[in-house]
Amino acid sequence: TNQGKDDPSKTPVNENELDYELLLHLDFIPHELGNTMTLVSEEALYQKWAEIFKFETIPAIDFATEEVLFVTAYSNGCGLVVDTVTQEADTLFVALNYPQELRNKKELVCTEIALAHTYVIKMPKTGATKGTLTSAGTVLLENESILP
Numbered sequence: 078t079n080q081g082k083d084d085p086s087k088t089p090v091n092e093n094e095l096d097y098e099l100l101l102h103l104d105f106i107p108h109e110l111g112n113t114m115t116l117v118s119e120e121a122l123y124q125k126w127a128e129i130f131k132f133e134t135i136p137a138i139d140f141a142t143e144e145v146l147f148v149t150a151y152s153n154g155c156g157l158v159v160d161t162v163t164q165e166a167d168t169l170f171v172a173l174n175y176p177q178e179l180r181n182k183k184e185l186v187c188t189e190i191a192l193a194h195t196y197v198i199k200m201p202k203t204g205a206t207k208g209t210l211t212s213a214g215t216v217l218l219e220n221e222s223i224l225p
Contacts (some may be wrong), residue, residue, distance in 0.1 A: 093163040097146075097200040100136045102158075106149045106193040112217040114171060114208040115225050118144040122225060130195055138199060146171070146223075148196040150212055154188030155179055157212060159196050168207040168220060171198075175213055 107129055117123045120140050126147060127135045138145055148171050150157060160174035173194075179185055208223035209216065 093165055095162045095164055095169075095200050095203065097162045097198050099159055099196060100145070100199050101132065101195070101197040103130060103195040103197070104193055105131060106151070106195055110149050112151070112210060112212075113147070113149045114169070114210050114218060114221060114223045115147045116144055116169070116203075116205060116208070116223045117147065117225060118202065130197070132197075136197075136199065142202060143199055144202050146196075146198040146200065146208075148173075148198065148210065150194050150196075150210065150217060151191045152194060152212065154190050154192065155185065156192060157194055159198065162198060162200065164203055164205060167205050168209060169203060169205045169223065170209045171196075171211070173210070173212045 117126055118140060123138060123140070123145055124135065130147070146162070146169065150173055155175050157173040158176050160172040161170070163170045174180065175185065206222065206224055207220045208218065209220055210218040
């Protein structure tokens with residue numbers, strides 16, 4: 078539908094939400110990485126990343142039609158979840174946000190600690206080459222190259 082274009086209360090980017098599946102949410106980031114987005118579209122590289130990220134089991138991916146997005150970010154004590162994954166042209170937009178039950182509170186108090194998060198997201202092939210990552214409304218990465 079075209080609702081988002083005519084209704085300013087709708088965020089147009091959500092019209093482009095991808096059909097994705099969160100495969101893993103790990104409480105670990107390899108020490109070399111900070112806030113990153115990496116799109117993996119072939120088996121050998123995926124196996125290597127699974128080893129680096131210490132997967133207990135490696136979810137099966139059909140790389141003929143699917144790819145895997147690795148997103149790493151740090152949060153404060155409230156934690157983060159994947160809110161949306163959308164695409165416009167060659168750019169993926171990943172929005173992380175506080176868990177829904179915390180967003181519903183009038184006042185949000187979060188401890189000042191750095192919690193590591195890795196999100197492993199399976200989705201149909203996108204052809205994307207760039208990514209923008211936001212965390213609870215703050216832009217962490219903007220139009221970064223996301224191919225390894």
